[in-house]
Amino acid sequence: MADEGNSGKGPVLKWALLIGVFFALLALSQIMLHQEPARPKSYSEFKQLVADGQVESVTFEGSKVSGLLRNGATAQPFTSFLPPTGDPDLLASLERQGVEVRSQPADDGSSWLVSLLPWLLIFGFWYFLWFRMSGSMMGGMGRGGVGDILRGKTEPVKKAAIPKVRLSDVAGQENAKAEVGELLEFLRDAERYQRLGAEVPHGILLQGPPGTGKTLIARALAGEAGVPFFHMSASEFIEMFVGVGASRVRNLFDAAKKAQPSIIFIDELDSVGRVRGAGLGGGHDEREQTLNQILAEMDGFEGHEAVVVLAATNRPDVLDPALLRPGRFDRHVTLELPDLAGREAILKVHCRSVPLAGDVDLHKVATGTPGFSGADLKNLVNEAAMAAARENLTKVEARHFDQMRDRIMMGAVRTLAIHEDERHRLAVHESGHTAVAYFLPEADPLHKVTIIPRGRSLGSTHQLPEIERHTLPESYLQDRLAVILGGRAAEQVFLGSVSSGADEDIRMATQIARSMVGRWGMSEEVGPVDVRESESHPFLGREMAQPRSFSEATAALADKAVKHYLVDAEARAVEVLKQNEAKVGRLIAELEERETLDRNEIAVCLGPKEVAAGAKKKASKPEAESGKESG
Numbered sequence: 001m002a003d004e005g006n007s008g009k010g011p012v013l014k015w016a017l018l019i020g021v022f023f024a025l026l027a028l029s030q031i032m033l034h035q036e037p038a039r040p041k042s043y044s045e046f047k048q049l050v051a052d053g054q055v056e057s058v059t060f061e062g063s064k065v066s067g068l069l070r071n072g073a074t075a076q077p078f079t080s081f082l083p084p085t086g087d088p089d090l091l092a093s094l095e096r097q098g099v100e101v102r103s104q105p106a107d108d109g110s111s112w113l114v115s116l117l118p119w120l121l122i123f124g125f126w127y128f129l130w131f132r133m134s135g136s137m138m139g140g141m142g143r144g145g146v147g148d149i150l151r152g153k154t155e156p157v158k159k160a161a162i163p164k165v166r167l168s169d170v171a172g173q174e175n176a177k178a179e180v181g182e183l184l185e186f187l188r189d190a191e192r193y194q195r196l197g198a199e200v201p202h203g204i205l206l207q208g209p210p211g212t213g214k215t216l217i218a219r220a221l222a223g224e225a226g227v228p229f230f231h232m233s234a235s236e237f238i239e240m241f242v243g244v245g246a247s248r249v250r251n252l253f254d255a256a257k258k259a260q261p262s263i264i265f266i267d268e269l270d271s272v273g274r275v276r277g278a279g280l281g282g283g284h285d286e287r288e289q290t291l292n293q294i295l296a297e298m299d300g301f302e303g304h305e306a307v308v309v310l311a312a313t314n315r316p317d318v319l320d321p322a323l324l325r326p327g328r329f330d331r332h333v334t335l336e337l338p339d340l341a342g343r344e345a346i347l348k349v350h351c352r353s354v355p356l357a358g359d360v361d362l363h364k365v366a367t368g369t370p371g372f373s374g375a376d377l378k379n380l381v382n383e384a385a386m387a388a389a390r391e392n393l394t395k396v397e398a399r400h401f402d403q404m405r406d407r408i409m410m411g412a413v414r415t416l417a418i419h420e421d422e423r424h425r426l427a428v429h430e431s432g433h434t435a436v437a438y439f440l441p442e443a444d445p446l447h448k449v450t451i452i453p454r455g456r457s458l459g460s461t462h463q464l465p466e467i468e469r470h471t472l473p474e475s476y477l478q479d480r481l482a483v484i485l486g487g488r489a490a491e492q493v494f495l496g497s498v499s500s501g502a503d504e505d506i507r508m509a510t511q512i513a514r515s516m517v518g519r520w521g522m523s524e525e526v527g528p529v530d531v532r533e534s535e536s537h538p539f540l541g542r543e544m545a546q547p548r549s550f551s552e553a554t555a556a557l558a559d560k561a562v563k564h565y566l567v568d569a570e571a572r573a574v575e576v577l578k579q580n581e582a583k584v585g586r587l588i589a590e591l592e593e594r595e596t597l598d599r600n601e602i603a604v605c606l607g608p609k610e611v612a613a614g615a616k617k618k619a620s621k622p623e624a625e626s627g628k629e630s631g
Ligand SMILES: Nc1ncnc2c1ncn2[C@@H]1O[C@H](COP(=O)(O)OP(=O)(O)OP(=O)(O)O)[C@@H](O)[C@H]1O
Pocket: 169, 170, 171, 172, 173, 209, 210, 211, 212, 213, 214, 215, 216, 217, 267, 312, 314, 346, 349, 373, 374, 375, 376, 378
């Protein structure tokens, strides 16, 4: 429905409609302009008419008098003006004659606007018409103007150009590249396939977290194959009027079929592709229509069109199953957050045109950016280049990468008035994390420690994992817990009390301990039993509610085991700190004074690493990446 624009009723009807609307507007303006050809009367004439009982009603507006005359059956409008002195007798005589009297505030000039309104309407209409025509002259490909929107024909075709990106610009993501690359031959020489009657998959779903290069890989496929790339973000479909989304989809597919071989890319498929009927309240009609249209278009392929539809989503779990059926988006390609090697490769791609100083080691930058997506890394390179440019340098240096990494990870430096006592506690807390990390053998190496507030945290201790870990041994996790709880432990040892500053530390430590017990079967009490309470979503990191499948007794046992890990870790942290009290005291003083200490400065304060006696625990298991412990 609501889609005359595209149907074949022909231009005659459309023009008739437009001309009709124009005349209606013209007539309206006539009425508004000439509705009251009021005759001005002199004041004495007016008074006479009142005296003769010919006036039916009057309205006073400043010195202006207007009203209606009795004139047989029809009332006739008139206007007049009061004399500058006014007329004290007028009201009395009006009342005598039973004339209806109204009064209004003096004319404020708005009547001038009112009389202009019809002309504005006419002008607006012509403007609208003109825009619409220039839109259609460009074959509906250009920016279409208001008319196109109303007709549901807003340019669907944002970029039908052949992209310049190549698959070699996509770093890492080898699996995805290989899968998508299978279509290259087909797009390059569709006829060969068509001659043999081969049916090539039309729909590929790219799924993965934001910024992992879904759009990039789709563009690169088009660029590599040398075919036009039709890009559309699904969320755009539904922001307009009812029916527009569906017709945009149709136009997009039509244009792509005309230009075949070609690629259609639908970004954010989940915004229209959610399970139908699952919307809350109104407003999902448009979405469903759009979704239905996509399904219809996918079904409409006869198998031989050289059009490949790629869609991207980071919520594959919410998609309507109809979208995933054979013949639609039945091939799924998953893009992951890049690992260490992937990050280094991505950094290299984006540093191709950035002059780097000799001290920049991209491998090291990659090591320090666990969890960064391709988009984050691109952003990092750009920010570092901007920082160097601000300093008027010709090359980007390692410290720029460092600075910007911190900013991206932790947020911008915050100016925050911190009281001296609080600052001291902060230095103690961070020194605690740092010292425990320094002395415990399996903790990740330190990068730096700071008490400069950033983002949400007041201070932070940064560690850089030396290796990319895919499985986490129990002993490593135990050291990690001790490091995380080391801040609180230091407050206890050096200040004799704890504070709310360990809030995030406790949350993080508890989460790790829960996983150790509930997912990885590391505790002896519970054993190799799955007792996780909830499952975190693979992409969203969101906890999904799940029915519990174990007994209260097991739950209690698990709670006890979790607590055991935490208490044990804190005790070890306290022990390490007490053993090295003097050294840690030096670190605290130094940190308080200098605010930020790097790895070497930390080593100077803490002296040689002798393995602490408190570094004893049990033995081993699975996965994650570690970054920093924040204060
Ligand atoms: N593997 C990669 N190699 C090189 N650059 C990458 C890679 N992944 C992401 N990028 C960079 O990040 C930018 C953003 O990525 P892109 O828009 O393709 O991500 P996306 O997965 O589509 O994200 P979203 O889900 O947010 O739409 C790209 O333009 C590219 O410059």
